Amino acid sequence: MTDKAHVVIVGGGLAGLLLGCVVATTCRDRLSVTLIERALPEAPEESLDTRATAISRGSKALLDHWMLWEAVSNEAKPIEDIHVSRAARFGSAMLRDAQDAREPMGWVVENVLLQQVLVARCEAEGVALLEGREVVDFCATQENPKLTLNNEEVIDADLVVIADGAQSALRESIGIGAIRHSPSQFAIAVNCETDGADCGVAYERFTSEGPLALLPIPNGSSSRARYNVIWCAHKVKQAALLKLSDDDFIGALQAEFGWRAGKILRVGRRTGWPLGKIAARELVRARCVLFGNAAHTLHPVAGQGFNLSLRDVERLATVIATEAGQDAPFSSVERLSVFTDMSRKDHEQTMGATSQLAEMLDSPSPFVDGLASLALSTLDLTGPIKRNVAEFGMGRR
Structure with a gap:
């Protein structure tokens, strides 16, 4: 490596790749960046098995600032409105922006497209992408952390960004504990195709066991409307749904969601996982x-x-950019802890809001059940409150 300070990012998911892009772009003359990832996913060929991510207006503004939005904008599916409802209960609301708004409320972008764009930018900015590698030993007790890879290569770093997922082995190896909440809900992700109008509406439907969301996604060569479905339920129901045939699953989904998006014609491959919450007790160590x-980790409700x-x-x-200008970059835990201070309020508000929203309507008491329906009906009639809810979803803080 060079004599520049060396930042190593462990984990090449969307967050890790994006951080690598931005740091390499803003600090290219002062830092070298290495990103380690076991395997980057490949694009499915003309199938319903792609996964997608919701992008708020605030996030789009950041991607635009980093000159990344243009590369995905043509394939991004606009969200014009968000329809919120409750299964087998009265009350619904249509969240939309002011009539003079110049942009949609958000967009949905396929993960593989985002990953391809971020990988290309990382390569253009000189990030060393070590795909097919994983860390088998991590020593953070010396002056500079050392990472040993599965090919026996040893990497010295000035800063290690640990982005290896919710079950992070590196987090545990340096002794950072995490607050864990056992899951009460389990999720299913699947894409579906319907015969309904492709009008850019996202749906959030609250059932007795958790939220059911349909996000409009790009339909590729198909003329049908397509949606990315996240269906949250209790463990027994989730397990039963995963075992159903496609036809029986379509019937169960149609019955739970209704017909507002049209008749569900087919579905892709289903995947499931537990929605346990994890929050690290610390964000920064030496x-x-x-x-x-x-x-x-966040509950997927509200995306x-x-x-x-x-x-x-x-x-x-x-x-990181500030540290790059120091005589001894990344040597001070106190300076690195500025990241914790900057993030704390946003983390608490966002994690708290998503958790409360998901849990409030999970097998609610009769009082909460009735109150929730009344609140949803009131929301549809109350302009200022409705705008505040919409702005939270659009990423405005």
Whole structure:
């Protein structure tokens, strides 16, 4: 490597790749950046198996600032309105922006497109992408952290950004504990195709066991409307849904969601996972920073996870750029802890709001059940409150 300070990012998910892009772009003359990732996913060929991410207006502004939005904008699916409802209960609301708004409320972008754009930018900015590698030993007790890879290569770093996921092995290896909440809900992700109008409406439907969300996604060569479905339920129901045939699953989904998006014609491959919450007790140690899902996991309701990570990228990139100008960059835990101070309020508000929203309507009491329906009906009639809810979803803080 060079005599520049060396930042190593462990984990090449969307958050890690984006951080690598931004840091390499803003600090190219002062830092070298290495990103380690076991495997970057490949694009499925003409199937319903692609996964997608919701991008808020605030996140789009950041991507635009980093000159990344143009590369994905043509393939981004606009969200014009958000329809919120409750299964088998009265009350619904249509969230939309002011009539003179010049932009949609948000966009949905396929993950593989985002990853391809971020990988290309990382390569253009000189990030060393070590794909097919994983860390088998991590020593953070010396002056500079050392990472040993599965090919026996040893990397010295001035700063290690730990972004290796919710079950982070590196987080545990440096002794940072995490607050864990056992899951009450389990998720299913699947894409579907319907015969309904493709009008850019996202749907959030609250059932007795958790939220059911349909995000409009680009339809590629198909003329049908397509949606990315996240269906949250209790463990027994989730397990039963995963075992159904496609036809039976379509019937169950149609019955739970209704017909507002049209008749569901087909579905792609289903995947499931538990929605346990994890929050690291610390974000910073000597020359180490926890990032992305290694630092916190969010319930997928309202699609806030990646949008929070984008704001974290902006904050951490600012701290890294400041450190790059120091005589001994990244040597001070106190200076690195500025990232924690900058992030704390946003983390608490976003994680708290998504958790409360998901849990409030999970098998509610009769009182909460009735109150929720009344609140949803009132929301549809109350302009200022409705705008505040919409602005939270659009990433305005």
